[in-house]
Amino acid sequence: MTTIRIVSFGYGHGTPPVAEFTYDLRAQLRNPFHDQELKNLTGLDQPVYDHVLNTPGAERWAFNAVALALGLIEDTTPAAEVVIAWGCVGGRHRSVGLARRSHEILTAAGHDVTLEHRDVDKPLLPAGVHSR
Numbered sequence: 001m002t003t004i005r006i007v008s009f010g011y012g013h014g015t016p017p018v019a020e021f022t023y024d025l026r027a028q029l030r031n032p033f034h035d036q037e038l039k040n041l042t043g044l045d046q047p048v049y050d051h052v053l054n055t056p057g058a059e060r061w062a063f064n065a066v067a068l069a070l071g072l073i074e075d076t077t078p079a080a081e082v083v084i085a086w087g088c089v090g091g092r093h094r095s096v097g098l099a100r101r102s103h104e105i106l107t108a109a110g111h112d113v114t115l116e117h118r119d120v121d122k123p124l125l126p127a128g129v130h131s132r
Contacts, residue, residue, distance in 0.1 A: 002073045003112045005083045008043070008099035010091025010119040012129055017118065019085035021068060025094040029055040032093040033124070042120050043096025052097030062101040070111075089129055091119030 007017045016022050032038035032048045041048045052058055069082050084102060088094040096117050106113045 001112055003081045003114060004069055004073075004106055005081050005114045005116065006099045006103050006106075007083060007085045007115075008091055008095035008117045008120065009085060009087050010089060010095065010122065010125070011087050012089050012125045013091055013119040013122050016087055017083065017085050019083035020072060021065060021083070022085040022087060023061065023065060023098070025061075025086060025088040025098065028061070029058055029094050029098075031089070033090065033127075038093070039124070042092045042117075043094070043100060044117070044120060048093055049097050049100060052094050053101060058098065059101070062098055062105060065098075066102050066105045069106075090125045091117070091122065092124070096120055 007019065009017055011026060029052060032051050035051070038048050038051055043049055043052060065084055069084050072082055086095040086098045099115060099117065103113055103115045
């Protein structure tokens with residue numbers, strides 16, 4: 001059975017991880033960084049997670065990423081691992097939220113899934129690098 005690994009990361013903290021699918025959320029979804037009540041929280045905190053998922057299109061992103069990964073597993077030679085990477089500016093809000101959601105979908109369907117939040121504990125980046 002192929003393992004699916006989901007990684008959230010921030011483009012502002014280095015090179016994206018190697019992955020079969022990398023989703024760039026920097027220009028997508030509302031950015032919790034711009035909300036003073038959410039800025040210092042992360043996608044691991046329920047208010048940020050809810051904010052991200054309540055953004056129009058967020059669920060579609062998660063379900064489409066899951067469908068694409070599952071299609072790859074079904075249509076190709078089995079690999080030991082398929083990686084889905086979710087990136088935003090700082091790797092603390094949007095990418096964490098979508099990584100969590102895609103992990104929930106896959107786990108509920110009985111798939112072997114691991115989840116890593118590469119940059120969630122890194123400091124906030126300066127406001128000037130957050131375009132949205």
